[in-house]
Amino acid sequence: MDFGPHLMLASLEGAVISAILVLTAMGLSLVFGVMRVVNVAHGEFFMLGAVLAWVVSTTLGGHPAIGFIGALIVAPVLVGCIAAGVDRFVLKRVNYDADRTIVATIGVLYIIQQSTLMLYGPEARPVQPPFNTRLSLPWFEFGENGFAMIWPWGLSITSYKLFVIFAAAAVLVALWLLLTRTRIGLIMRATQQDSDTAQAFGVPVGKVYSWVFGLGAGLAALGAVLVVPIQQAHYLMGGDPLLLAFIVVIIGGLGSLPGTVIAALLIGMSDGIISVFFSPTLAKIIATFLVAMVLVFRPQGLLGRAET
Amino acid sequence: MAAVNVLEAKGLTKIYGGVEANVDVDLHLDQGKITALIGPNGAGKSTFVGMISGRIAPTRGTVYFKGRDISQLPAHKRMQLGMAYTFQITSIFPGLSVYDNVALAAGLRLAHDKQAHDAKVHAVLDRIGLDDRADQTAGDLSYGHQRVLEIAMGLAQEPEVFILDEPTQGLSETEVDAFIALMKSIAGETTILLIEHNMRVVAALADHVTVLDQGRVLASGTFAEIHANDAVQAAYLGSTPHA
């Protein structure tokens, strides 16, 4: 394959990574934005989503699509409820104190991860995609006869991966509508602005926090359900998404949702592209180090604006 | 003896976004004298002393300490030169004992000499009347005692310039009297800049009064002069005709 088609393939892979990442990172960012806490267990909610997707699809059986649709509904809701429970019984009791929340969610991380190990086991298990046609992609070349459309060997994507990209976009639009066009969104934004004042105006801040924490976790789980037909479900799979989501949220500006989307696209695309051309470890080293430096020198994020 | 300028601020200005907290404020402190800085809430008094002490970076302006430009020095360096600062909102080490609070304040100068250090801490606690509470956890003290402790910490620093931001706020009348006596006893050696709302304290202590209003110096002079000043009356004293 030439460089051009190769780059296009890498970009498509990057778009798939971005799609998953944007959902996971949105969840983290939403929680940070509204509740001002960092949820270290976020990656485990992702992992739970993937594992539950496997559980649901194997329980339902039949055509892969049945299991997949079941998982799409059950996993995010269940994970959201678990997260709301964590909020109720843990975070609320430490008063959302920033430091203690981090320590507590580290504890939650191990509890979820290790319980999964006990109940689900150490195996990585695949989930069948509901559909998986390989679609060849055309490439344009400027040859002797002007533009010509060719079909390079190996330049293709599966219908499922395309679906992931569109599904993530659809969820994003729905989320955006929820936040900007509904009463729920208004209440969430009011709480984000000033929780004390919101409380004084009758907003049930405690409930809003539980919902937001549940919604954040649910988004991660949804991302995981989408990814699990591509990547297998494993009890340790939460680490990478957590780190990447952190990176995205930091680059995008802590708690800024538009920043998160842009950063997820940036990171996901470059991750996809870089890992096709370079050693993934080196890429990760550079990315991790640079993100730390961003936090040191531009704590408001690369895309955020400094507060005055 | 001609008054010696220990501390001088020239053209100090702080603008927060659009809010002019301080605009071209000039002020100088005479050696060993007590200067009171008064003005309504939000006038910019705390902002001004914050810029002098180095806690707040000014938008522009200069601060001189004994003739030296200290505008570029960070807060801790200014304190090391011989300033002390008490916060408007009580700021102590709540988890440490009263003794340790004062010991930390005295420790910058005396930590190398255990005996002198210990003696100093006890002397200060004795003077301020907290000696019998030396072992109590500072955070458990009553509000009034915490304020007194913070003043004690300032004393323990043996400052040349002592800046106090509303030290008598929330103190009882007897505590206020004790405070006045304390300030009188250290004035002379120590140059004092006092932000104060209680006119009784200002009348009793201030050699010089500067009035700040909406970030600008409105008037400056002795207490009697200030008291007679119509503009000040209108802006600030108007509603408090006692004193």
Added chain:
Amino acid sequence: MMASRKPLALHLGILALLLVLFFVLPAYHVGAFSRIMVLAIYAMGYNLLFGYTGLLSLGHAMFFAAGMYGFGLTTNLTGFSVIPAFASAMLAAGLLALGVGYLALRTAGVAFMIVTLMFAQTVYLIILYFGTYTRGDEGFVVQQAQRQLAGIDLTTETARYFTAFILFSVCFLAMAKLVQMPFGKRLIAIRENEERARMLGYDVANLKLRAMVISGVFSGVAGASYALLFGYVGASFAGVQYSIFPLLWVLLGGAGTTIGPLIGVIFMFYLIDISSGWTNAYMLVAGIVLVLLTLFAPQGIVGTLRKRGVAWLP
């Protein structure tokens, strides 16, 4: 004066107890305690930064690893003997802490936690990247021939216990002294009220950096001791889990206390040891303990005892 004698007596008593344990414990537990003492050095280093200075790092494994690899790689690649290898391990950890501290200390709170986490992750990935030398996740063995000091073979159970004991004692007493000194008091002042400390004239940034470097060197000593005494160097010791452990130990034992780190390590070690007997998900215990601690006993064991009447506990 009585008040300051009691802690000293307690510290010496603990050391005497550790000495006696060697003669009374069964072999398995003697081995366990060698490990516990080494890990307690790590916990003490962490405690200086977290417990005393109030800075919560989520990346201390990088300093432990700097010590471990600093020791392991110098012995393996340059053939240094124990003492110079140990010194280079301490140097590596100290320099890393200096660099990381210089950068990370510009941030505070949550940002400091994430920055330290990211730096540690970078170090971990670097170890994996240079797999040719470090052998990555698999790790490498420090040969018996290189674990000899003044004619003593440090690989025997007895030599190992006593080396760990000596290293622990030195660190333990040094740390107890350090936090009693004006320097230690100033760190506590920063933890209690940073702005106040600054306005008393203390150079807070410099104090924090020094705390970070000392903390890093202690962690490095622990890492080097681990490589020396147990002969294994591996990337897992640089992973996130080994950054979480010292936090867990210190929280459990009691942050900002001299004996808390040791107590925390002992408890956690045996909790995990026992639970790994009946499940491979032994980190479940760590998670549950972390959550319970934050919810019900943020002061840890020693902190809670202190509150319940044993106020003199150091």
